[in-house]
Amino acid sequence: MSKKIIKDCARLLCLLLVGMALLGCSAGPGSNKAETDQPAVSAQGTVNSEMQTVTDLVGREVHVKIPAQRIVAVGPGSLRLVAYAEGTKGVVGIEDMEKKVPTGRPYMFAYPELKSLPTIGQGGIDTVPDEEALLSVKPDVIFIAYLVDKAKADNLQKKTGIPVVVLSYGPLATFNEKEIYQSLDLVGQIIGTQQRTAEVINYVKKSQLDLAERTKGIADADKPKVYVGGLGVKGTQGIESTQAKYPPFMNIGARSVVDETGKSGSLMIEREKLVSWDPDILFIDEGGYSKVLADAQKNPTFYQSLRAVKNGQVYGQIPYNFYTTNIDTALADAYYAGKVIFPEKFQDIDPVKKSEEIYTFLLGKPVYEEMAKDYGGFKKLDLTQP
Structure with a gap:
């Protein structure tokens, strides 16, 4: 073998050794995770768990x-x-x-x-x-x-x-x-999307803070009295089914008459109690709206004795409790309730657009129209007409 061939082989071997050394330095343990903040991926494209x-x-x-x-x-x-x-x-x-x-x-x-x-x-x-x-x-x-x-x-x-x-x-x-x-x-x-879940948590907390700040400082005496009925509990319920510390009300500091009971969670009240409370604004969970409406046709005197019904202050809420809490719908309900109860504090809010923003952020798609198709959506309700 000639001296020239030997020199060329030695030079090639040297280059290979240098290249291998450089590769080892740039791809040390954990370097892929540090650079991309993503799970390491093999040459075959699978995630290394x-x-x-x-x-x-x-x-x-x-x-x-x-x-x-x-x-x-x-x-x-x-x-x-x-x-x-x-x-x-x-x-x-x-x-x-x-x-x-x-x-x-x-x-x-x-x-x-x-x-x-x-x-x-x-x-x-x-x-x-x-x-x-x-x-x-x-x-x-x-x-x-x-x-x-x-x-x-x-x-x-x-x-x-x-x-x-x-x-x-x-x-x-x-x-x-x-x-x-x-x-x-x-x-x-566990699934490798912790940054996304941190964003979700932050979004929900910021929304709650926004809701609370809008009504901060309003004295209870200056707030209208409100009540929500028709809430589902193991099935469809009527006007007597309500909730103390109802989250959409809590987040906007609403004056819920049911909170006077000192309780929390689902409650069934007597009709006479609702008459004595006589709320200024009545919300009906639209999951129970058909039952409430049918009852109103049978018992018009009771419903027409309520100030909210006489004054046309009855509004629909989209059910948020279905296979436990739909956080997105609960937030949307809070913004709608705020718009109804404190219109001057929620002037910039279009409840439908806000709902679509919430659904889109949390789920990637605007699904308010689908929910409204099933339940009726955010609107006034009339309990005096058949």
Whole structure:
């Protein structure tokens, strides 16, 4: 072999060694994550997940693959939180109830493609998880709310061999509950969208602050008295079904007559109590509007004895409690109630446009029209006409 060939080979080998050294320096452990803040991706385009330990909402330490790529969400509110977290593309199955009950849940209007996924159980507030159906879709994680306690979650995880992460909306299931924010953050951490869930939490908190600031400083004596009736409780209810500390009212500092009871949550009142309160403004949850209207035709004297009915101050609210709290609709209801009760403080608000803004931010699509089609939307109601 000539000296020239030997020199050329040596030069080529040297260049290769330098190139390898430079490559090693630029691609050290964790460098991809640090540069992009995204999960590491292999040469084949798959996400490189790793087992990590998280603490769920009942205090269980769960070992789960992060980011989880195959997701199921079981029980009231679980799938909604995954939708807010922009995780629907990872969902591999949904409950039958989510498919067959078409109304009341904006996230199903925003992501109708979810209905084509395999069924992972019956669904509903009184059901138990279907272990066989869950195993059939091979999820990386099972998000679950309300259907299990700590012991039942441990048992489900043991039987399926799949990490079970318990979520919660809190005891009152309102969008003021810190458990909702903790659950959102946990979902984002597990599916790799924690930045998105932080944005959602911030948006909801800023909206609440905006609502509160608009009516800050108004004395109760200067506020009209308000009442909300027709709220659903395990089915459609009439005018007597109400709620103390009704979240849309609480967020705007409304003077709700029901709060005089000193209670919180769902209540059934006597009709005589509503007459004695005689609110200036009456809101009807449109989920119960047909029942209230039918009752008004049978008992016109009672309804026409109410100041709000006589003065034409009756308004519709879109039901926000369906398979627990639709945070988006609850916020939209608060802005509409503010527009009605404190018009001078909400002059810049168009309730429909504001609703579409809320739905679009939280779900990626404006779905107010679909909700209004099902329930009637934000408008005055007339209880004196057949």
